[in-house]
Amino acid sequence: MGIRVDETSLVKQLKKRKETYKLENKYCRDILEGKLPLTVGGGIGQSRLCMFLLKKAHIGEVQSSCWSSEDVKKYEEQGINLL
Numbered sequence: 001m002g003i004r005v006d007e008t009s010l011v012k013q014l015k016k017r018k019e020t021y022k023l024e025n026k027y028c029r030d031i032l033e034g035k036l037p038l039t040v041g042g043g044i045g046q047s048r049l050c051m052f053l054l055k056k057a058h059i060g061e062v063q064s065s066c067w068s069s070e071d072v073k074k075y076e077e078q079g080i081n082l083l
Contacts, residue, residue, distance in 0.1 A: 004039050007032050058082065 005013070010031055014020050022028055030036045050062040058075060060067055060082035067082045075082055 005031065006038055007034075 010028060011020075011023070014022055014028075023032065027036070031038075047059050047063040050056070051059060054062060056062055057078075058080050060071075060075070061080060062083070064083040072082055
């Protein structure tokens with residue numbers, strides 16, 4: 001949880017990816033010029049929202065990941081199919 005990107009990390013990330021040309025777009029310029037508030041991560045997230053809207057019990061029903069065979073079996077027994 002924390003700030004997703006600030007002026008320093010934005011430049012660092014784009015340099016690392018060799019995509020500094022993106023610093024010319026309006027969104028990046030506004031971050032660099034302090035015109036936009038910084039966003040914070042660690043919120044409810046898309047997967048949690050999907051779980052709520054689709055009435056799912058486990059995040060693995062809306063988000064693929066690596067699950068142990070024990071977990072897959074345990075949840076299958078409960079009628080929960082992990083992706």
